[in-house]
Amino acid sequence: MFVVLAALFTMYSCMDNQSSKKQNALVQNDTAQRKLPTDIQQLVDTLNRGKLSITDTLLAMHWVDSLMLKHTAAKDSFSFYSLIQQKARNYFERDNSDSFAAYYEKGLAFFERQPYFTKWPLIDHYRLAILHGEQNDFQTAIMHATKARLEAENPAIKEHMSVKILVIYLSDLGALCKAGSYYDDAHTNINAGINLAGTLDEKDKFLITVLYTEKGSIFLEEGKTDSAAKYVKLAQAYYNQYPNDKAAERLDIVMGSYYTAAEQLDSAIFYLKKTLERDATQGKVPPLISIKNLSRSYLDKGLFQQAAHYVSECRSLIARYPGAYTVRDSNSLYTYLLEYNIACNTDKKTAYADYLAYQETNFRYINDQQIRAVKDMEGRYQLNKKQIDIERLNSNVLEKKLELKQKNQFIGIGLAACAALLLTGLWAYSLQRQKRLQLQKDGLQQEVTKVQLEQRLLRTQMEPHFIFNSLAVLQSFIREKNEQKSISYLSTFAKLLRQSLEHSRQSVVPLHKEIDALKNYLALQQMRFEGLFVYHIECPAEMMADDDLRLPPMLLQPFVENCIQHGFQGIDYLGKITITVVAGESFLNIRICDNGVGNKIKKEAIGNHQHQSLSTRITRERLGMLSADTGVQSNLQIQPNNPHGITVEIVVPVR
Secondary structure (H helix, E strand, O other), X not given: OHHHHHHHHHHHHHHHHHHHHHHHHHHHHHHHHOOOOHHHHHHHHHHOOOOOOHHHHXXXXXXXXXXXXXXXXXXXXXXXXXXXXXXXXXXXXXXOHHHHHHHHHHHHHXXXXXOOOOOHHHHHHHHHHHHHHHOOOHHHHHHHHHHHHHHHOOHHHHHOOOHHHHHHHHHHHHHHHHHOOOHHHHHHHHHHHHHHHOOOOHHHOHHHHHHHHHHHHHHHHOOXXXXXHHHHHHHHHHHHHOOOHHHHHHHHHHHHHHXXXXXXXXXXXXXXHHHHHXXXXXXXXXXXXXXXXXXXXXXXXXXXXXXXXXXXXXXXXXXXXXXXXXXXXXXXXXXXHHHHHHHHOOOHHHHHHHHHHHHHXXXXXXXXXXXXXXXXXXXXXXXXXXXXXXXXXHHHHHHHHHHHHHHHHHHHHHHHOOHHHHHHHHHHHHHHHHHHHHHHHHHHHHHHHHHHHHHHHHHHHOOHHHHHHHHHHHHHHHHOOOHHHHHHHHHHHHHHHHHHHHHOOOOOEEHHHHHHHHHHHHHHHHHHOOOOXXXXXXXXXXXXXXXXXXXXXXOOHHHHHHHHHHHOOOOOOOEEEEEEEEEOOOEEEEEEEEOOOOHHHHHHHOOOHHHOOHHHHHHXXXXXXXXXXXXXXXXXXXXXXXXOOEEEXXXXXXX
């Protein structure tokens, strides 16, 4: 027996030594492959010195072509595809978009399938994102932007590229996502840049101003002026500490837009004029939106002559640079002109022409948005499907390799050992396989439970009787010919329905989106039960601006609904609902208080699980799953108030 064990030990030692030698050989081979020959390295160093002139670019292209012929024998090597990237770079310098994209995608396909890490996937995805963004193919651009961000967040990239370049890339990608109205992706890229910016050299810290400026600009386009204010102030503070001309240009534009949105007209006029004067000095095409905002500011101040002057400038720019401005900017201008023409009593011919232009641009804008939404949905579906297929394929390959390795080991053991050891090995293999299958079974059961909970939640989020009652209220407004109430009620109901459908696809949503949906629900109920109750939501502005504070969607709505439908039923006084949100270190403490008459009923129900509502049970289960996921304890308590009402206190782990 001891002889057999000694033989087995010797065999395994040999196998381990051979495996280590093979692994070391592979590492050395990879390192050797990534070391560029002297002539190619000389070319790369030359191209890295800065932007080349047209003559130098042509010479560099001939240099690349000659080196590709010289190294053509190694067409699957790191060296050859490094030359492919340099050729793509030359086409990029010459603004040859088609050739530039073709060569970058060819090089990208090689570098992405290599086991070693290089900077090229990041560079390729970044430049392809910018290219497709300039061609208004934002669906493809965002796909490349997402992959570029993931490459930039890999810790290994810092060995190949400076933090300054990474921050510039992420800032550009954030601006690209914003241009395509992909605001969540824009925030994600800018946040990644902010996380890296802390390690910038002192001379490069002006880039923090650029990042905060872009963050504020995204919030402005989303219509979130309060959130934008925080980042505009941060950008100003960093600019005062680290002044820079390029950062100042972008900051002035955003300051003009911010003060316009905040209706601080004198400040808006100052920054908008400053932007236009700088553009005129530099010979740039003036930004249409800045001139429109300047006209609006003068119009709001009652200075109609100045407003008319800048309206004339806008008309002149549209005629002088057809196609230079986006459909969104043109639509924004003509939407403003409808208001301007009414305020200034513009002649009917001009007003009618503006109205026709508004209809045409608005139709194009809405059509573009719908097409983009469909393409985006399709693209994300295909991307997710591809990733799932790749993961499944990798999992199958890994499992096959593992099974093959185990099979070979057992064959070796069978040749070297006795029947008893063979049976022991088979038993160990069977036990290991059973454990793996049990783990897979447990994981699948957890996924099934999660899906079932989400499905039950969807059924409670927007019940059919609530939709029916809402439509009945709308019908009554229409019968009463109360047009204003009908429009307001329908608009709020549509927002709530859309928010509910959007949130139902997500496991967690930002706090400000949950509060916004809750406000729409309460506004709808106030119109339905006119004069029955008032509400107040206490949530600090900095928490509303923090996208990292996330909680399960539609978590609070069932308890607010109970306040209205049960707590205020039959009362002869004004109902009140107070919702308070306080942030802890890793949780949110949310209180919902009412002064209704439901305390008598709920005193009997507290502690009695048989009388708990379906929504309460589901909420407890959702909080339990969130606690298991985050490791932070959750809680849900329902207590009566004295003398009236109920207080619901929820502790929600945040992630």
